[in-house]
Amino acid sequence: MDKTQIRHLFKRYINGRANGPEQNLVNYWYRSFDDEVLDINDAEKKQIKAEIWGDIQQRISFNKSYRQKRNWWLRAAAVLLPLLLGAGILYYLAYYRNSAVQTFTTYTTGTGERKMLRMKDGTVLNLNAGSTIRIADDLSKERIVDLIDGEVFFDVHKQKGTPFVIKNQAITTTVLGTAFNISAYRNIQTFSIAVVRGSVQVADDGHCLKQLQKNEELVFNRNSRSFIVKPTEDRVLDWQKGYLVLNDVPFDEMAILVEKNFGVIITTNHDKIKKSRYTTQLSTEMKPMEAAEVLAAIHHFKISGGSNHILFYE
Template sequence: METDKLKRIFRQYLLGQAGKRESDTIDSWYQSFDNEPVAPLSREQEEAIRREIWQNIQPELERKKVYYLKRSLAAAAAIFLLLAGGLTYYMVNKSAPAYTEIASAIGERKTIQLADGSQLTLNAGSVIRIPKDMSKERRLDIVDGEVFFDVKGNPAIPFIVQSGPLTTTVLGTAFNVSAYKGVNRMSVSVTDGKVSVQKAGGSADVLVKDQALTYDRAKKTATVDAIDKSLLGWRQGTMVLNDASFDDMVVLMQKNFGLSLTTSEVKIRETRYTTELSTTMDPVKAAEVLAAIHNLKIEVTGHVVTLHK
């Protein structure tokens, strides 16, 4: 009975026939959704819900030509959520695979062994998501950071790594993916075997041993060149800057040494930076070496390092 009553009130509200008390109650109820966290849905789930909403409201639109106000549209969405919430919950929480999130701290390198026999090494300040059940799907997501993969081959279940706009697929190989959120340049470097790298909305590139793909986030372009093995030195405790922008350098120094680099000088921001630093160095000492190589000076306040001429 209560469900039928609610449906009747919502229908009257949509048609503009509800009383002031009912209308105010529904308005307040809908506004409360602004403070509720909404679970993210995949593109497929969003499309399925969009189609079902349309199938529910289209007959009403054909029967009655009603000029909906903003609140009416909001209420229509709210009604659908009320009636289909159980289905949506099932889709999100039952159909989607369960994942475990693993992170490495600032300055930490972490090696983990997966259930399928593959081995992963995380660079400093990295976050990855791994499926709890790898017997059905081997799809990992690099949320932030850099990871070296030594993959155990299994032709029946390809090993897939999602890193923002790049999707790397392998059967059995060793490769490195650098995908720090705050760094413009991403890369996939193959040290053994072969991988396919698919760009979002674009074609795929096949990389073999000693090849690397570099992706420019800003320009959305990719190039394939011979691998620069010095960039893999992080596994041996070396942070490498190779023609890095100031902003990219700031991210890597923070991830490796916990320092926040800043400057008020435009010329310093426009400079490109190239150097190698041992990650075992004292953080301030590392900043001093970086500054000296580029003829700069530093001022240290806590964890903040200001660069100047």
């Protein structure tokens, strides 16, 4: 990467338009001071870092007030470029350029649809209804799956020296060879992972939460950032047998899962119904209205509406 590209990088960073990898690039240079071998103590090192970064921020702030001038960003780049080069960032730039070309292929399942995928490394994925994942096209250096929405059962093929990584928002699951189920619906506040074979490591924003073993399930609350670990429930894989299993779930979660599996939207105007918890097992072979009728009957509610939109009431 030449000086012109570096200037453009810092122009985007200073102007707040840098993407995630580009922000990490500049932040990496700042963190590189931790790796320098200097004949100073920790307190002095911390002070130097703070003073240098503070000075850079002041200069950037000053230059922002002159954005209308054509070459404002050149002055900011002139401040940062010598420091950047001195920190050995060009090596990292070369690494970033090579790693940034990683491409992904997206796979989805529709309402009530389930799909099995076999990755190039031999790993088998079973997708539940209404799920979306992205799989890295090049698995030679790192095996990455982005679980964007839904539920997936992973039977990971062991590949020595190349961990298998599943990313879902800030949650990262890392394994070598094992089998486990992840439920991570975008609009449901809980993330759960149940291990069937082997072990997995689960981390939140880079901080390890738990090393899960066989027959352990971790349930993570996205709002509170808290989690519990419990024995794996017997029916956690029943969705692969054609069942929607609701186990003491709130109304909103029930409505999302019913829509994913049956394509029908359930709503209500009653607070009591909204505050109720729902436990039942529904065959996904049912018609949407049949599933809604069973669900309402079990919880002593009435229904009205058509095949696409059903209202629960007392």
